[in-house]
Amino acid sequence: MTLPKYYHLDKEKIIIDSNLNSFFSIKDVIKYKSLLANLAKRDFLVRYKQASIGILWALIKPLINIIIFGYIASKISTGHMNALSFLNVAVGMLVWQLFSSVFGQVSGSIVENANLFAKVYFPKIVIPISSILVCLIDFLISCIILIVMFIIADQTIHWQILLAPLFIVLAVINGFGIGLFFATLFVKYRDVRFVIPVVIQFGMYASPVIFSTSFYLERLPVSLHWLYCLNPMVGAIDGFKYCLLGGDAIYNMTYFILSIGISFLFLFIGIRYFYKFERNFVDYI
Amino acid sequence: MSNDTIIKVEGLSKKYILNKLAAEKSDLLVKNLLSSLRGLSQKKQTEEFYALKDVSFEIKQGDRVGIIGRNGAGKSTLLKILSRITPPTSGRIEYTGRMASLLEVGTGFHPDLSGRENIYLNGSILGMPKHEIDRKFDEIVAFAEVEKFLDTPVKRYSSGMYVRLAFAVAAHLDSDILIVDEVLAVGDAAFQKKCLGKMEDASQNSGKTILFVSHNMGQISTLCNKGILLNKGKVEREGNLQEIISQYFNSGSSEEVTCFKYDSQSDKEYYIKQIRILNNRKEECKNFAHNESISLEIEVHQNTKLNDVLIGIHFYDMYDKRIFTSQIVLSDKFYDADKHTFLVTVPHSLLTPNTYHFSVGIHIPNIHLIDEKQNVSSLYIYDNGSEFFKYQNVDYGSVFVNCDWKIN
Numbered sequence: 101m102t103l104p105k106y107y108h109l110d111k112e113k114i115i116i117d118s119n120l121n122s123f124f125s126i127k128d129v130i131k132y133k134s135l136l137a138n139l140a141k142r143d144f145l146v147r148y149k150q151a152s153i154g155i156l157w158a159l160i161k162p163l164i165n166i167i168i169f170g171y172i173a174s175k176i177s178t179g180h181m182n183a184l185s186f187l188n189v190a191v192g193m194l195v196w197q198l199f200s201s202v203f204g205q206v207s208g209s210i211v212e213n214a215n216l217f218a219k220v221y222f223p224k225i226v227i228p229i230s231s232i233l234v235c236l237i238d239f240l241i242s243c244i245i246l247i248v249m250f251i252i253a254d255q256t257i258h259w260q261i262l263l264a265p266l267f268i269v270l271a272v273i274n275g276f277g278i279g280l281f282f283a284t285l286f287v288k289y290r291d292v293r294f295v296i297p298v299v300i301q302f303g304m305y306a307s308p309v310i311f312s313t314s315f316y317l318e319r320l321p322v323s324l325h326w327l328y329c330l331n332p333m334v335g336a337i338d339g340f341k342y343c344l345l346g347g348d349a350i351y352n353m354t355y356f357i358l359s360i361g362i363s364f365l366f367l368f369i370g371i372r373y374f375y376k377f378e379r380n381f382v383d384y385i
Numbered sequence: 386m387s388n389d390t391i392i393k394v395e396g397l398s399k400k401y402i403l404n405k406l407a408a409e410k411s412d413l414l415v416k417n418l419l420s421s422l423r424g425l426s427q428k429k430q431t432e433e434f435y436a437l438k439d440v441s442f443e444i445k446q447g448d449r450v451g452i453i454g455r456n457g458a459g460k461s462t463l464l465k466i467l468s469r470i471t472p473p474t475s476g477r478i479e480y481t482g483r484m485a486s487l488l489e490v491g492t493g494f495h496p497d498l499s500g501r502e503n504i505y506l507n508g509s510i511l512g513m514p515k516h517e518i519d520r521k522f523d524e525i526v527a528f529a530e531v532e533k534f535l536d537t538p539v540k541r542y543s544s545g546m547y548v549r550l551a552f553a554v555a556a557h558l559d560s561d562i563l564i565v566d567e568v569l570a571v572g573d574a575a576f577q578k579k580c581l582g583k584m585e586d587a588s589q590n591s592g593k594t595i596l597f598v599s600h601n602m603g604q605i606s607t608l609c610n611k612g613i614l615l616n617k618g619k620v621e622r623e624g625n626l627q628e629i630i631s632q633y634f635n636s637g638s639s640e641e642v643t644c645f646k647y648d649s650q651s652d653k654e655y656y657i658k659q660i661r662i663l664n665n666r667k668e669e670c671k672n673f674a675h676n677e678s679i680s681l682e683i684e685v686h687q688n689t690k691l692n693d694v695l696i697g698i699h700f701y702d703m704y705d706k707r708i709f710t711s712q713i714v715l716s717d718k719f720y721d722a723d724k725h726t727f728l729v730t731v732p733h734s735l736l737t738p739n740t741y742h743f744s745v746g747i748h749i750p751n752i753h754l755i756d757e758k759q760n761v762s763s764l765y766i767y768d769n770g771s772e773f774f775k776y777q778n779v780d781y782g783s784v785f786v787n788c789d790w791k792i793n
Contacts, residue, residue, distance in 0.1 A: 112482070112483070115478070116469060116472070116479075116480075117473075118474055118477070134514050134515045135509040135510060135512075137515075138506045138509040138510075142495055142506050145497075145502060215492065215493070216510055220488070220492050221468055221469035222510065379472045380471070380472065383471055
């Protein structure tokens with residue numbers, strides 16, 4: 101065997117130590133972009149390959165919700181059926197469903213893919229990131245509903261629509277941040293599985309999905325308004341509603357910004373908590 | 386690190402806390418919350434368990450190291466720490482270059498995806514960038530022999546095809562260090578041989594360093610050139626592979642008796658006083674490599690001289706089928722002494738790896754059985770890299786025979 105004497109001097113030297121704690125690094129994710137892409141592709145293929153009407157399913161669920169809650173909302177707020185309140189519910193509902201599916205997918209991703217990192221090393225953050233793609237595709241498909249409803253309701257769109265992607269990203273950030281926190285809890289406590297649907301269900305009623313923020317705040321004592329705005333989805337949903345429908349979706353700028361700030365705080369906490377236990381996941385599972 | 390050291394492990398320990406109370410709680414959040422409400426008065430019963438304790442060794446560039454040890458010796462934990470799956474409790478590892486670990490073949494294979502899709506998925510999980518998979522794709526497919534089924538979901542594959550495809554991806558992984566954990570125990574014999582060959586090529590031609598864990602000593606001695614023996618989380622010995630394999634087989638059976646003493650018997654003309662089982666280094670031993678000779682040292686006493694007395698040994702397989710008999714005339718050896726020690730040696734590479742037992746008898750043929758020790762002891766023969774090592778669980782007979790093959 102003839103090897104150059106300093107054969108591995110140019111190679112990366114890796115140190116495994118008991119007290120090295122890793123934290124999120126974009127470099128790691130880029131290094132494993134091929135894995136990221138393939139995991140996302142797997143989720144996508146598995147989702148849409150077998151179910152030949154997979155795309156239809158992505159439409160049916162939000163459609164049913166929009167019809168039911170749109171009806172309720174128009175009855176309660178105006179007393180009669182009204183295209184605009186349906187549209188309002190539709191816009192809120194789609195963003196909410198994007199959030200809840202990201203949240204659900206990310207929370208479950210670590211436990212569901214435990215067989216991968218129990219056998220091969222890679223930065224585990226790749227798994228929850230890759231699970232977002234399917235949610236985004238579902239969201240884009242369900243946007244067909246919005247387009248159709250806009251045409252039926254004969255609504256015009258404004259320049260603000262250009263800002264809409266920002267709020268889509270914000271909804272994803274919310275789902276990802278809170279999802280990471282739950283994903284870590286899930287590794288340690290398996291009954292988190294049952295907590296997640298409860299959080300989603302409750303969260304929907306605590307967010308301006310069916311009713312507007314003004315509807316909620318008018319009914320809450322002023323001293324509790326700040327509490328309502330601790331909900332990070334208030335900013336994402338109101339922002340998205342503003343972009344698509346304009347008008348007075350953003351009830352109070354301070355609260356709106358507060359809510360967006362909370363989104364990033366949750367993202368930070370989620371990542372922190374995830375990385376606190378990330379190295380030891382295998383020992384818990 | 387000296388220039389040719391590629392892996393350096395220093396004082397590596399891995400502690401697991403067996404927390405009886407916590408183990409009970411850890412599954413349920415609600416239960417956990419409730420029990421913390423109940424107060425902290427309950428003391429946790431913790432028990433520490435060291436899967437690895439203060440393990441240090443160095444591996445040089447191009448070495449093929451077999452890691453040997455009984456169940457629970459810490460082999461898998463060591464591999465898991467080396468491959469960064471789980472962190473060590475203390476200690477440190479330094480290595481240079483790209484490490485690929487095959488603790489399992491087909492990690493991440495999804496039954497609903499096609500062979501092609503799974504090659505890309507599995508390859509990327511193992512850390513291959515897309516262009517590398519693209520480049521090796523045809524080679525992988527050819528190695529796995531699944532050309533026709535590339536676009537079939539792998540759930541429709543036979544288990545053999547599945548394993549071949551899974552291994553093919555892994556075998557084409559470019560790395561400086563390859564860690565393999567018994568994954569070769571799957572697949573048919575021919576494919577196993579192909580895999581071993583592929584790994585050997587990799588090591589010899591490109592200087593790849595291999596760490597290999599297996600319970601099949603045949604595989605280890607074929608593939609590896611060095612060994613590390615782990616016992617209860619510690620390195621018991623490292624270095625020469627053959628010595629380590631024989632120590633491995635003998636360490637567990639050290640309490641086993643290899644020397645059999647019998648009472649003196651004045652009513653018999655001849656009697657057997659003692660039997661010892663020895664290896665070719667004259668050490669007492671019960672586990673033999675297939676290419677190691679087995680010696681029986683038999684001490685015989687004479688009370689009364691008789692003519693035409695023979696002493697013989699019988700070897701039996703585990704089904705009590707007699708494999709062979711060997712004997713010599715005993716009586717003409719006793720000219721002057723009334724006791725003698727006979728050393729009978731069973732040639733190496735005769736018995737195939739298995740469990741055998743033997744009997745010793747003194748008799749006058751067809752007339753009189755003078756003394757007999759039935760079923761004296763069991764002997765174990767392990768495969769040390771014979772040509773049949775890959776048929777580990779297949780009965781290919783009790784003896785190795787070097788037949789003459791010719792083409793006419």
